[in-house]
Amino acid sequence: MATTATFRIWRGEGASGKFVDYKTEVEEGMVVLDVVHRIQATQANDMAVRWNCKAGKCGSCSAEINGNPRLMCMTRMSQINVNEPVTVEPMRTFPHVKDLVTNVAWNYRVKMKIKKFTPRKPDAPDGTWRVQQSDIDRVQEFRKCIECFLCQDVCHVLRDHNLHEEFIGPRFFVYTAALEMNPLDTESRTKDLRENDGIGYCNITKCCTKVCPEEIKITDNAIIPLKERVVDEFFDPLTMLFRKVSGK
Amino acid sequence: MAEFETHEFDVLVVGAGGAGLRAAIEASAAGVKVGVVSKSLLGKAHTVMAEGGMAAAMGNVDDRDNWRVHFADTMRGGQYMNNWKMAELHAKEAPDRVRELEAWGAVFDRTRDGRILQRNFGGHRYPRLAHVGDRTGLEMIRTLQDHGIHKGIDFLMETTILTLLKDGNRVVGAFGYDRERGRFRLFKAKAVVLATGGIGRMYQITSNSWEYTADGHALAFNAGAALLDMEFVQFHPTGMIWPPSVRGILVTEGVRGEGGVLKNKEGKRFMFDDIPENYRSSTADNPDEGWRYTQGDKSARRPPELLTRDHVARCIRREVKEGRGSPHGGVFLDIAWIKERISNAPEHIKKKLPSMYHQFKQLADIDITKEPMEIGPTMHYVMGGVLVDAETQMSTVPGLFAAGECSAGLHGANRLGGNSLSDLLVFGQRAGEFAAKYAKENLAGTIDTAEVDWAAKKALEPFDRGATGGNPFAIQYELQTTMQNLVGIVRLQEEMEKAVEEIAALKKRAAKVGAFGNREYNGGWHAGLDLGNLLTMAEVVAIAGAERKESRGGHFRDDYPNKDPKWAGLNIRIDRAADGGVKVTHVPVAEMPPELKQVIEENK
Numbered sequence: 001m002a003t004t005a006t007f008r009i010w011r012g013e014g015a016s017g018k019f020v021d022y023k024t025e026v027e028e029g030m031v032v033l034d035v036v037h038r039i040q041a042t043q044a045n046d047m048a049v050r051w052n053c054k055a056g057k058c059g060s061c062s063a064e065i066n067g068n069p070r071l072m073c074m075t076r077m078s079q080i081n082v083n084e085p086v087t088v089e090p091m092r093t094f095p096h097v098k099d100l101v102t103n104v105a106w107n108y109r110v111k112m113k114i115k116k117f118t119p120r121k122p123d124a125p126d127g128t129w130r131v132q133q134s135d136i137d138r139v140q141e142f143r144k145c146i147e148c149f150l151c152q153d154v155c156h157v158l159r160d161h162n163l164h165e166e167f168i169g170p171r172f173f174v175y176t177a178a179l180e181m182n183p184l185d186t187e188s189r190t191k192d193l194r195e196n197d198g199i200g201y202c203n204i205t206k207c208c209t210k211v212c213p214e215e216i217k218i219t220d221n222a223i224i225p226l227k228e229r230v231v232d233e234f235f236d237p238l239t240m241l242f243r244k245v246s247g248k
Numbered sequence: 249m250a251e252f253e254t255h256e257f258d259v260l261v262v263g264a265g266g267a268g269l270r271a272a273i274e275a276s277a278a279g280v281k282v283g284v285v286s287k288s289l290l291g292k293a294h295t296v297m298a299e300g301g302m303a304a305a306m307g308n309v310d311d312r313d314n315w316r317v318h319f320a321d322t323m324r325g326g327q328y329m330n331n332w333k334m335a336e337l338h339a340k341e342a343p344d345r346v347r348e349l350e351a352w353g354a355v356f357d358r359t360r361d362g363r364i365l366q367r368n369f370g371g372h373r374y375p376r377l378a379h380v381g382d383r384t385g386l387e388m389i390r391t392l393q394d395h396g397i398h399k400g401i402d403f404l405m406e407t408t409i410l411t412l413l414k415d416g417n418r419v420v421g422a423f424g425y426d427r428e429r430g431r432f433r434l435f436k437a438k439a440v441v442l443a444t445g446g447i448g449r450m451y452q453i454t455s456n457s458w459e460y461t462a463d464g465h466a467l468a469f470n471a472g473a474a475l476l477d478m479e480f481v482q483f484h485p486t487g488m489i490w491p492p493s494v495r496g497i498l499v500t501e502g503v504r505g506e507g508g509v510l511k512n513k514e515g516k517r518f519m520f521d522d523i524p525e526n527y528r529s530s531t532a533d534n535p536d537e538g539w540r541y542t543q544g545d546k547s548a549r550r551p552p553e554l555l556t557r558d559h560v561a562r563c564i565r566r567e568v569k570e571g572r573g574s575p576h577g578g579v580f581l582d583i584a585w586i587k588e589r590i591s592n593a594p595e596h597i598k599k600k601l602p603s604m605y606h607q608f609k610q611l612a613d614i615d616i617t618k619e620p621m622e623i624g625p626t627m628h629y630v631m632g633g634v635l636v637d638a639e640t641q642m643s644t645v646p647g648l649f650a651a652g653e654c655s656a657g658l659h660g661a662n663r664l665g666g667n668s669l670s671d672l673l674v675f676g677q678r679a680g681e682f683a684a685k686y687a688k689e690n691l692a693g694t695i696d697t698a699e700v701d702w703a704a705k706k707a708l709e710p711f712d713r714g715a716t717g718g719n720p721f722a723i724q725y726e727l728q729t730t731m732q733n734l735v736g737i738v739r740l741q742e743e744m745e746k747a748v749e750e751i752a753a754l755k756k757r758a759a760k761v762g763a764f765g766n767r768e769y770n771g772g773w774h775a776g777l778d779l780g781n782l783l784t785m786a787e788v789v790a791i792a793g794a795e796r797k798e799s800r801g802g803h804f805r806d807d808y809p810n811k812d813p814k815w816a817g818l819n820i821r822i823d824r825a826a827d828g829g830v831k832v833t834h835v836p837v838a839e840m841p842p843e844l845k846q847v848i849e850e851n852k
Binding site: 013027028029030031034040041042045046047048049050051052053054055056057058059060074076097098099101103104108111112116117119122126127128129130131132133136139140143144146147178179182 | 288289290291292293294296297347350351352353355357358361362363364365380381383385386387390394395397398403428457458459490491492493494497498602603606607610611612719720721722725763764765766768769770771772773775
């Protein structure tokens with residue numbers, strides 16, 4: 001039951017980029033990445049498309065499909081109306097490289113700045129720790145992140161306001177939350193969240209949560225609790241009073 | 249004269265999956281300058297796809313477990329073709345390597361008393377796989393990545409190595425290009441560690457990701473290093489088969505570890521029909537005992553679904569061939585049935601197998617808590633690879649090391665599930681340690697600029713032919729068809745010989761592929777460059793397969809369906825012949841010392 005679809009794919013580099021239409025057959029069960037591959041193999045060998053596992057596990061093939069930030073490998077053609085041209089374009093929040101590929105190096109630089117995991121002393125003489133499952137369920141939710149950077153792509157603080165130097169974005173609030181809520185970790189990142197990471201810029205519109213392919217509750221479970229920690233530490237009246245008195 | 253940017257390191261690691269990152273961390277800790285070249289972005293390597301867990305005899309769930317049992321299980325699973333020294337080191341060192349990951353931030357699932365939880369897996373006597381749901385590989389690579397970025401290591405992402413460079417007999421660097429700009433990069437290094445993974449992209453139905461184009465295998469072979477065991481290819485019994493576009497995507501063995509069963513179209517659990525003699529005493533003979541085993545009953549024996557992968561894959565193929573398969577040519581894997589045994593089955597399944605739930609729901613419209621999955625064998629792993637020294641991981645070429653899937657030895661004729669992630673850690677660590685040591689003991693070599701110029705010229709030739717040259721994607725698809733049909737899960741002499749002929753014809757066409765457009769992130773150009781490695785190693789797999797005239801582990805032949813004692817003690821070694829062809833030799837499997845033979849006996 002093959003049907004013909006028109007794929008309107010962003011081609012080119014920088015300012016010379018434009019949409020180009022490709023007609024191709026689409027069969028049952030195909031995902032967008034299959035169609036893009038078919039076009040690459042048969043009509044546009046030189047097309048740039050970043051992918052790796054094709055199973056929703058590596059987070060390489062992020063793109064904007066009909067305007068929605070998605071993984072190409074996990075977007076089935078049956079979810080898409082093929083009577084209209086299907087647009088596929090690169091993530092718009094990052095510098096464009098070519099065709100569907102963007103330069104996501106900024107994300108790697110941001111991660112470097114976040115204080116690394118620093119465990120407490122082991123609990124047992126053999127150098128291991130004792131941790132209850134219920135104490136790590138939340139951290140494990142955050143560690144499902146596949147670093148597809150779709151949350152960064154859709155975040156208006158980055159996308160519309162370009163505050164890349166002042167704001168680390170949802171991905172790295174999730175990363176910070178996973179460290180802060182890890183029962184073994186002894187480091188504090190609250191001051192950095194407030195002063196360097198720009199957590200105050202987030203006005204919890206939940207756009208990031210909506211696009212997360214791992215269904216991590218980014219806003220509710222990571223960002224809001226981190227904001228609360230910042231408030232507790234820096235704006236709690238009692239703590240502020242204590243600071244004034246003690247000079248700390 | 250080729251234009252390139254030059255990087256100098258003490259140790260260059262090629263590959264940023266589990267083995268490469270672990271090697272880089274270790275080498276860096278030894279105080280040498282380390283560079284890591286990765287074909288994809290950092291954190292995206294094929295390791296992220298590992299699901300079930302990493303095998304380490306920590307004994308957290310069953311205190312009868314220890315390195316001796318793990319060693320014996322590994323050797324039995326590998327049909328005693330393994331390098332016993334590697335199997336011993338692996339079994340002894342894996343627990344420390346896993347605990348180290350926890351110290352670096354990995355968040356494993358826990359036992360009731362708060363230790364790292366371990367699960368059952370095929371071929372492992374006791375629950376042994378440290379895991380995080382069914383996304384253990386992601387946890388491992390992210391932990392190594394997040395730890396490694398603070399160690400002063402240089403990461404060069406989306407860079408492909410085209411050739412290794414030698415000074416006399418010794419490897420002294422590598423030459424490649426960065427995909428984003430399409431520019432050449434020369435790496436000078438005192439030692440090079442290959443950690444490039446496997447060869448899966450030469451098959452049509454594979455669980456392997458984009459990068460698995462036999463790069464390390466071919467780079468080593470071309471540099472004169474010996475390969476071993478290349479006929480031993482693992483077909484994982486459970487890959488998705490429907491819809492067609494997802495065919496091959498892995499369905500973790502963890503599904504069976506959690507109680508999932510295999511059924512044919514008649515609803516029969518066919519795995520009870522064929523239990524190999526050497527596993528009979530440790531395998532359940534009724535469904536109830538099998539279920540109790542998966543739920544941690546120490547007196548129960550494991551269900552036959554958890555026999556070794558090579559055996560389960562062949563049983564599935566038999567069911568399909570004899571007309572008892574599922575509608576799309578596989579069999580059924582059913583985890584939903586456990587609702588008959590436990591009250592909160594759907595929540596339990598979603599908690600234990602979240603990615604599987606997600607994967608089937610999204611890609612196949614199947615709710616695995618309600619209905620069975622349709623599955624079939626998928627090419628998953630190559631046991632063969634670069635022949636290395638067990639302790640140092642150095643290849644037969646000085647200065648060249650290999651670790652992880654691209655090396656040979658640990659797994660023999662068949663790898664046990666869970667032994668791969670632990671392999672990456674144990675031998676990644678060793679490769680890093682000894683590569684750093686080698687780098688400290690040796691001066692930098694001299695790069696032969698003529699060699700570099702030649703490599704650059706060859707790499708750019710497809711652009712000279714432009715759009716009139718051959719289509720690289722078409723050639724790769726044809727190779728995949730050839731390997732799938734002729735060097736697949738069940739093999740025949742004439743088919744493998746035919747494969748060698750077809751590969752020779754494809755090689756001629758591959759020499760004439762074209763590329764058009766510019767050099768920046770050019771998918772077609774890259775596919776053409778990958779072809780060389782894929783074709784060279786496809787030929788090696790077919791030749792080694794035709795050479796071994798018996799069935800053993802991952803190598804199964806219809807014309808020689810039984811094990812042959814003559815072959816029991818022989819590994820097949822592959823070298824590059826003087827004329828560039830493939831030289832085959834038989835090398836005896838090293839004899840185990842008496843104390844290890846005793847360990848095997850104790851655990852029979």
